[in-house]
Amino acid sequence: MFAKRTNWNLTPNRLSAALAAHREAGKPLLDLTVSNPTECGFEYDGSAILSALSNAAALSYEPNPRGLESARRAVAGYYADRKENVSVEDIFLTTSTSEAYSYVFRTLCDPGDEVLIPSPSYPLFDFLADIQDVRLVRYPLLYDHGWQIDFHALEQAITPRTRGVIVVHPNNPTGNFVKSGEIAKLNSICSTREMAIIADEVFLDFALGENRPASFAANRGAPTFTLSGLSKISGLPQMKAAWLIAGGPQQWKSDVLARLEVIADTYLSVNAPVQLAIPKFLEQRHAFQEQVIRRVRRNLAELDRQLASQKVCSRLAVEGGWYAVVRVPATRSSDDLALELLKSKGISVHPGHFYELPAEGYLIISLLTQESEFSRGVAGLLACID
Numbered sequence: 001m002f003a004k005r006t007n008w009n010l011t012p013n014r015l016s017a018a019l020a021a022h023r024e025a026g027k028p029l030l031d032l033t034v035s036n037p038t039e040c041g042f043e044y045d046g047s048a049i050l051s052a053l054s055n056a057a058a059l060s061y062e063p064n065p066r067g068l069e070s071a072r073r074a075v076a077g078y079y080a081d082r083k084e085n086v087s088v089e090d091i092f093l094t095t096s097t098s099e100a101y102s103y104v105f106r107t108l109c110d111p112g113d114e115v116l117i118p119s120p121s122y123p124l125f126d127f128l129a130d131i132q133d134v135r136l137v138r139y140p141l142l143y144d145h146g147w148q149i150d151f152h153a154l155e156q157a158i159t160p161r162t163r164g165v166i167v168v169h170p171n172n173p174t175g176n177f178v179k180s181g182e183i184a185k186l187n188s189i190c191s192t193r194e195m196a197i198i199a200d201e202v203f204l205d206f207a208l209g210e211n212r213p214a215s216f217a218a219n220r221g222a223p224t225f226t227l228s229g230l231s232k233i234s235g236l237p238q239m240k241a242a243w244l245i246a247g248g249p250q251q252w253k254s255d256v257l258a259r260l261e262v263i264a265d266t267y268l269s270v271n272a273p274v275q276l277a278i279p280k281f282l283e284q285r286h287a288f289q290e291q292v293i294r295r296v297r298r299n300l301a302e303l304d305r306q307l308a309s310q311k312v313c314s315r316l317a318v319e320g321g322w323y324a325v326v327r328v329p330a331t332r333s334s335d336d337l338a339l340e341l342l343k344s345k346g347i348s349v350h351p352g353h354f355y356e357l358p359a360e361g362y363l364i365i366s367l368l369t370q371e372s373e374f375s376r377g378v379a380g381l382l383a384c385i386d
Contacts, residue, residue, distance in 0.1 A: 005130050005131060005133060006130075008127075008130070013335075014335060014339060015335060015338050015339055015342070015351065018339055018342055018343065019342060019348060022342060022343075022346070027346055028346050029346050029347075029348055030345070030346055030347045030348065030373055030376055030377035030380065031348045031366075031369060031373070031377075032347060032348055032349045032365040032366055032369055032374065032377045032378075032381070033348050033349060033350050033364075033365070033366055034366050034368055034369050035322075035366055035368065036237065037232075037235035037237070037288070037292070037368065038235065038236075038237065038238065040295075040368045040369070040370060041370050042235060042288060042291045042292065043287070043291065044235070044284070044288070045284060045287070048280060048283075048284065049236075049277075049280070049281070049284065051280075052276075052277035052280035052281060053273050053274070053277050055273065055276040055277065057272070057276055058272040058273040058276055060272075061272065062272075063265075063268050065092070065261045065262075065264040065265035065268065066089070066091060066092050066093065066261065066264060067091070067092065067093025067243075067270055067275055068093075068272070068275040068276065069088060070275075070276065070278075070279065071093055071241075071275040071276070071278040071279070072088045072091045072093065072243075073088055073279075074278050074279035074282050075091050075093075075243050075278070075282070076088050076091065077279075077282070078233075078282050078285075079215065079217055079218070082212070082215060084214065084215050084217055084218040085218055086217050086218060086245055086247075089257070090245050090246050090247060090253070090257065091243050091244070091245050092243060092244045092245075092246075092260055092261075092264050093241065093242070093243050093270045093275060093278075094229075094242045094243060094244055094264075094269065094270065095240045095241070095242065095269045095270055096229065096231070096240060096242050097200065097202055097227045097228065097229050097231070097242045098124070098128055099242070099267075099269065100225075100227045100229075100242055100243070100244040101125075101128045101132075101198075101227065102128070102131070102132055103244055103260060103263050103264065104164070104196075104198055104225045104227075104244065105128070105129070105132040105134045106132060106263055107256060107259050107260060107263065108163040108164055108196055109132065109133075109134045109163050109164075111133035111134075112133065112134075112135060112161065113134060113135065113161045113162075113163045114134070114135045114136070114137050114159060114161045114162045114163065115129065115134055115135075115136055115137070115162070115163055115164045115165070115166060115198070116136075116137050116138075116139050116154060116157055116158070116162060116164070116165040116166065117136045117137070117138060117139070117166045118138070118139060118140075118141050118149070118166065118167065118168060118171060119138040119139065119140055119141065119356045120141060120171070120173065120174055120352075120355045120356045120357050121166075121168060121171065121172070121355065121356060122168070122172045122173070122355065123354060123355065123356075125166070135161075137157050137159075137162070138157070138356070139153050139154040139157050139165075140153050141171065141174060141176070143174075143316060145317065146176065146317045146319075147171065147174050147175075147176035147316075147317070148176075148179070148182070149167075149178070149182050149185075149186075151182075151185055151189075154189070155189065158189075158193060158195075162193070162195055163195060163196065164190075164195050164196040164197065164198050164225075165186060165189070165190060165195060165196075165197055165198065166198045166199075166200065167186065167197060167198070167199050167200070167216075168199075168200045168203075169199055169200065169201050169203075169204060169213070169215075169216065170203050170204070170206075170207075170213075170319055170320035170321045171321070172202075172203060172321055172323060172355075173321070173323040173324075173325060173350075173355050173364045174316070174318070174325060175208075175317075175318035175319050175320050175321040175323060175324070175325075176317075176318075176319050176320075177207070177213040177319050177320055178199075178213075178216075180214070183214075183216070183219065183221075184221070186222065187219070187221030187222040188221075188222075189222075190222035190223065191221060191222040191223075191249075194223075195222075195223070196222070196223040196224065196225060196248075197216065197219065197222055197223065197224045197225070198224075198225045198227070199215075199216035199217075199219075199224060199225065199226045199227065200227050200228075201215055201216065201217075201226060201227065201228045202227070202228055202229060202231065202232040202233070203232055203320055203321040203322070204228065204233075204320075205232075205233055205285070205289055206232070206289065206292060206293060206296065206320050206321055206322060207319065207320040208293070208296065208297060208300070208318065208319060208320055209319060209320075213320070216247070217245045217247060218247065219247050219248065220247065220248060220249070221248075222248055222249075223248040223249065223252045223253075223256070224246070224247040224248045225244060225245070225246060225247075226244070226245040226247065227242065227243070227244055227245075228242065228243060229241060229242025229243060230242065230278070230281050230282070233282070233285050233289075234281050234282060234284050234285040234288055235285075235288040235292070236281055236284075239274050239277070239281060240270075240271075240274065241270065241274050241275070241278055241281070244260070246260060292322065292368070295367070295368065295370075295371060296322050296367040296368070298371055299367040299368075299369065299371060299374045300318070300324065300367055302371070302374060302375050302378065303315060303324060303326075303365075303367075303374075303378055306375075306378050306379060306382055307382075309382075310382055312328070312329055312385060313326060313327060313328050313329075313382060313385060314326075314327045315327065322366060322367045322368045323364055323365065323366055323367060324364070324365050324367055325352065325357065325362055325363075325364060326362065326363045326364075326365060326381075327361060327362060328361060328362065328363055328385055329361070329385065330358070330360035330361035331360075332360065333351070333359050333360055334351035334352050334353060334357075334359060334360060334361070334362055334363055335351050335353070335359070337351070337363065337384075337385075338350070338351045338363065340384060341380070341381060341384055344384065345380040345381075345383075345384055346380075347377050347380050347381055347384075349363045349364065349365055349381065350363065350364040350365070351363065351364075352364060363381070365377075365378075365381075
């Protein structure tokens with residue numbers, strides 16, 4: 001009686017089951033996987049956030065498929081602060097980037113059409129694609145003193161049913177940004193083959209270097225969808241506010257905006273109080289991002305300090321975001337190692353294969369973990385491997 005698209009294997013994996021049992025037993029946990037910023041000890045201006053939700057204008061209903069103009073102007077202002085010009089009319093508000101992906105997939109793809117996706121990458125994409133009857137095809141990111149797109153493999157993966165290429169800028173969990181030369185190559189490939197670039201930029205503001213990478217939002221070289229939102233930018237995942245920006249050649253953009261408007265008008269999903277609060281929520285991003293970047297840099301420095309005291313583990317280069325890829329001896333599966341860390345040390349990490357890294361030799365850890373806990377967790381991790 002159920003749709004085939006929902007025939008997922010819903011049996012908890014070994015690590016998830018062990019972690020649930022660990023929590024149920026009330027045992028201490030050093031969590032090196034935490035990703036919810038509201039649980040990481042950051043300071044928020046609670047009064048400003050709550051007062052922003054008390055706007056009397058929310059008592060009136062003014063449906064707009066793209067979202068309230070005041071909210072979209074605030075989003076356009078966010079890009080203007082980055083010296084990038086985005087028209088208010090090119091922005092659609094959504095409740096999440098997941099919903100924005102559904103708009104993109106429904107606009108581009110018939111059932112069974114294909115979208116290229118980087119590997120390693122975030123596992124949620126598989127579910128998003130399944131729900132929309134889209135087939136994902138992987139293209140590899142190669143690591144050689146930093147990550148880069150394997151364009152030969154990407155072009156080999158293109159078929160007559162390929163409708164777009166997803167880029168995550170910076171990638172989760174590898175933390176690499178798409179470089180300017182790679183953007184030019186993507187524009188060439190996609191414009192020639194009538195494909196779209198789908199740029200996920202939720203971690204864009206969390207660059208660890210001095211240079212601030214450009215957004216795809218102002219890209220004109222190929223049909224482009226840019227996705228982002230408040231979940232990461234302002235550390236407010238509970239507010240459920242995101243956006244989708246259409247960019248590229250003018251004729252294509254006119255056509256796609258008309259189609260997106262019908263899709264958005266069908267759902268009208270973003271609630272008025274949050275839309276009205278978006279300008280204030282975006283103002284809050286500065287203080288939040290300063291805290292995150294400071295912690296991520298300190299945790300990364302602490303990780304490097306501890307790695308320098310031994311010879312068996314290392315980390316891969318990271319340019320942005322809030323995760324690190326740790327290379328460990330490939331003498332056993334990363335699942336087995338993660339289970340041992342949990343059972344013997346009370347330390348939670350993610351095996352690399354969760355993100356399509358090899359099954360042996362890689363762990364993913366969060367750099368959002370509070371600093372004292374992070375230091376103890378890394379020490380326990382390295383002690384277990386030694």
